[in-house]
Amino acid sequence: MEFETVKQWYAGHVKRQIRHRGLLALLGFILFPIGATAGAVIIFGIVSVFFGHRRRYGADGLSDAGCFWATVGIVALMFIVNAFIPRKRGPEKLYSEEADVDDSLAGHYLRGRIVQLEIFLWITLTGPRLLSWSLFSLSEISRLKKQDIHSVGALLWLMLVKRGKVPYDDIPKELDWLDVQTTLAQLEDMPGIVHLKNPPPGISMTDDLRAAIREGTPL
Secondary structure (H helix, E strand, O other): OOHHHHHHHHHHHHHHHHHHHHHHHHHHHHHHHHHHHHHHHHHHHHHHHHHEOOOOOOOOOEOHHHHHHHHHHHHHHHHHHHHHOOOOOOHHHOOOOOOOOOOOHHHHHHHHHHHHHHHHHHHHOHHHHHHHHHHHHHHHHHHHHOOOHHHHHHHHHHHHHHOOOEEHHHHHHHOOOOOHHHHHHHOOOOOOEEEEOOOOOEEEEOHHHHHHHHHOOOO
16 A cells, blocks of 8 residues: 555554544533523532521521622632543542442431532533633644654554554654654544564554554545
8 A cells, every 4th residue: 555645644643633633622511601590500509508698597698799709719719629630530440339338317318418429520520621621622633743754654654554563663764754752642533553462562653553554434
């Protein structure tokens, strides 16, 4: 297969990724005000109930203006909290699904409160997360625009014609002009790229990626 064909396929892949990320960023910016408003309304309601002048305890509390500014402060804090929350979390972080589950009445009560807290945080952090999502998409667009199409295309072509694992040490022998480390880093997030650690360590591609390049179809 000719190198220029592989290079054109990769250039098209990058363009599609940029377009996809652009749509995600736009969607995030459109939905961000809705999510932020929904979270602010819920926070304002909670602040009014527990700290406002109409709170259930009957004592003097914050005025509506005070509740509003307290809400603004809490919403701002939510943006800060969101920046430090790991993006990948599972239910196992809160409790084990097997032996650690407490089937007592207190255990069910605790799990119910945890679920309520998760729902509350999900709603109130929707706005900050949508903004983070959009900003991340924009950063990905910037990264994709800096991709070295020629170098990455050459490495993909090499993996394609070799039909198997290409040892890292053999890449400079086949492509002596290539900046191997930089090019490998640009392939890190590409679906279908496989890094093999068995001696000699090297790189290869899945059959799906190989077929997509040969047939000129998107991943």
